[in-house]
């Protein structure tokens with residue numbers, strides 16, 4: 378079985394985010410593998426294992442031919458990667474990103490495409506379903522459990538009240554929630570092997586797409602203002618001296634909730 | 636300037652329209668001349684009364700989806716209406732599991748961007764401008780749709796206040812599905828929930844990793860019961876398997892705006908704060924005086940949850 382995993386490479390979420398002059402997110406620093414996507418990579422490796430053969434291909438779109446996040450996922454055990462990097466993609470919206478990723482995924486001809494339900498930095502949560510729509514694939518989002526049985530995909534899909542059992546046939550796209558599996562830590566051997574695994578770097582033109590359709594130009598949206606949100610003032614902060622519980626009870630009393 | 640026509644994607648459980656749908660209808664009424672609801676389900680007649688009372692003049696119903704996930708069929712129905720020249724200027728939906736799929740599919744079908752995670756929307760001239768919070772809600776980004784036609788936007792829960800319009804029942808019309816979809820729901824599991832719902836409760840008591848171990852979440856449950864509150868959680872302890880995902884508050888969990896939010900052993904990561912900083916009053920208990928949660932707390936207790944919570948519980952039980 379051949380599985381493609383979409384992996385986003387993002388600025389380290391531990392660092393404070395910054396906006397560029399044109400109000401798009403600053404992605405100029407070093408990028409890392411989005412933790413959300415480590416679940417998809419692990420899931421793919423496990424599914425290929427269970428199927429008794431096949432491989433995992435990574436697909437990523439990132440500026441400046443960034444590969445450090447891809448190397449992390451390759452070190453986990455993915456076989457190869459396709460990286461789309463092109464200056465024309467600066468300012469690309471979710472739909473543009475989906476068009477680019479879909480074109481790259483098509484080259485890999487997978488049985489199954491995995492993505493995360495939402496990225497840590499963009500969190501639009503629409504890219505995977507847009508990819509499925511572009512490729513004409515059946516899709517199941519918010520998977521908290523995935524099992525493949527021959528040509529059938531069975532998923533437990535998160536719902537407001539619990540979960541639904543949902544089924545479809547391959548080829549398909551599934552987006553997985555955080556915590557769906559326990560991502561493995563790359564071994565030293567894995568890290569060494571990842572250095573020589575193939576990463577195919579492609580441009581928008583290589584994918585047969587028109588640059589005017591997928592960057593800021595094609596976005597159909599324009600940021601018109603960035604404002605500071607009204608700040609919430611901090612109130613009274615006290616050190617517990619063993620009696621602070623009284624303050625809480627008093628506070629709740631004042632609000633008439635007890 | 637008002638928009639001519641707005642469609643709101645309506646969701647309901649067992650014939651009860653979701654609060655989020657009613658919030659969107661209230662906002663839609665302030666922006667558009669005509670507001671109509673799009674509904675996927677066999678019971679459009681059952682929800683037409685409530686939707687009408689909140690300002691929808693029509694319920695455009697796809698009918699029963701035959702077990703399909705709604706993304707494909709509902710997007711196909713809305714896209715067909717738009718392509719036939721009967722679409723809205725703005726398609727609004729809430730940030731829910733199903734609506735995310737629908738707007739994503741619709742954006743591809745119409746080759747139009749979809750803007751998600753919005754907390755506000757306004758009309759500027761004839762352009763639709765939406766507001767999104769970024770960086771944990773510290774900045775507001777306003778984005779304008781620049782391509783004409785039907786705009787597609789998704790809104791976070793509790794962005795608007797629901798309000799009845801006094802309208803009569805909405806007229807039910809059919810919205811034709813052109814693609815039935817191939818992902819099928821074969822079984823539904825509803826997790827037992829007792830007490831008030833997390834996103835509707837007047838009081839929320841939430842616990843985080845500072846509780847130390849799964850068993851200690853009992854303190855949160857006990858306090859919640861005493862306050863007729865809903866228990867909530869940070870993602871750290873959901874991911875650790877201490878409590879189910881349905882307890883999670885934050886960017887990837889529930890948005891809550893209770894009268895009081897009590898955060899016990901929660902650091903106050905930006906992704907947690909976007910889900911609760913709209914609470915009217917916030918009480919935080921954390922042993923680290925530098926914890927970011929204190930920057931938004933009305934009452935902050937620098938202390939050990941294992942010492943403070945049992946005493947609060949004891950005091951309340953004694954009343």
Ligand SMILES: Cc1cc2nc3c(=O)[nH]c(=O)nc-3n(C[C@H](O)[C@H](O)[C@H](O)COP(=O)(O)OP(=O)(O)OC[C@H]3O[C@@H](n4cnc5c(N)ncnc54)[C@H](O)[C@@H]3O)c2cc1C
Pocket residue numbers: 390413496497498842843844845846847868869870871872883884885886887888889899900901902903904905906907910920921922923926938939940941
């Ligand atoms: C894309 C993305 C989405 C996310 N979505 C969410 C979301 O929806 N909701 C969410 O909550 N998080 C979310 N997170 C995770 C978030 O970044 C934090 O990791 C998480 O909120 C931390 O949970 P916590 O506060 O329980 O744990 P920690 O950050 O570990 O904080 C524990 C706190 O407990 C305190 N403490 C320890 N012991 C005690 C004690 N005995 N008494 C009192 N205090 C004590 C510590 O001082 C510390 O402040 C998301 C992250 C990403 C990347």
Ligand SMILES: Nc1ncnc2c1ncn2[C@@H]1O[C@H](COP(=O)(O)O)[C@@H](O)[C@H]1O
Pocket residue numbers: 383384385386411413414436437438439471474478491492493494495496497499500501502503504505
């Ligand atoms: N630039 C990208 N490269 C690879 N995968 C991506 C990219 N953008 C989004 N994805 C995938 O789509 C998921 C949802 O992203 P988003 O819609 O931005 O929340 C991510 O978690 C990734 O799995």
